[in-house]
Amino acid sequence: MQEEYRTVARAGVHETEVNRSRFLCALAPAATEQEAQDFIASVRKEHAGATHNCWAYVIGADAGVQKASDDGEPGGTAGAPMLQMLLRREMRYVVAVVTRYYGGVKLGAGGLIRAYGGAVGEALDALPVRTRRRFRLATVTVDHQRAGKVHNDLHATGRDVREVAYGEAVTLEIGLPEAEVDAFRAWLADATAGTAGFELGGEAYGDA
The missing domain is CATH 3.30.70.240 (Alpha-Beta Plaits)
Structure with a gap:
């Protein structure tokens, strides 16, 4: 077993804006994959009119379960950078959903990767971690x-x-x-x- 791991202390949302697109990162602790999927479903329902609801989660102190979804964004530009940010911050038993409301300006692959990964990073900075x-x-x-x-x-x-x-x-x-x-x-x-x-x-x- 890992000696220690980090997770978010509670659910919360942090919003950023990139070239007029709104990115809302919702984070929550998740003890199981089912809890993570239930949280994703609740955010999707709340933001059913959003352009995208991309997500990533890491379950297990040893990061044994890692999953992510681009939800219609170009492959590898949303879910993967979100997951990499969680892993880079050594976060476990955590789920992240980034909701995007398109602002009319295309960001390109590099811009999307920075925006989605950055949204998770900023949310982790803003919310309490234990x-x-x-x-x-x-x-x-x-x-x-x-x-x-x-x-x-x-x-x-x-x-x-x-x-x-x-x-x-x-x-x-x-x-x-x-x-x-x-x-x-x-x-x-x-x-x-x-x-x-x-x-x-x-x-x-x-x-x-």
Whole structure:
């Protein structure tokens, strides 16, 4: 798995104008290909009267799924530069739709490539971007007497406490950077006089 990736924090739109043509770049996070396609469909519906609705998306922390469409623009002048801009900025789990309203001036192939790629780049500059970092999931099991202090200490040190469950004992699911697993295990044993349980799970991504 990749150590980290970047994505947009929320959906948003940024508009630019090139030789009287309007370019509206809509960006959104997308956890799956279906989410990306649903977002594209919603933008198409909103801008059904536009000259073009070109799009690109990258799904997967390793950029395993990459797709793009020129939507009627000359081949390779819209979707491809949009996709390249997303990849150059190391964006993942993201979808971009650039809506063009033609202004009467032809841009030529080079102009289109700059306009579509530039629209995505400017939108990425304008909208909030967040970094997601790889974590190991771990489960801590501690008795009720010590649970409050352990929970407070985890928050005080900025640990990613993802879930807390109360039963015969208290179970906390946390996220840990791989490099800190051994140090955390030692801290937990010291903080609970060796009474806490600790079990490593799989991997996930969380906000850096």
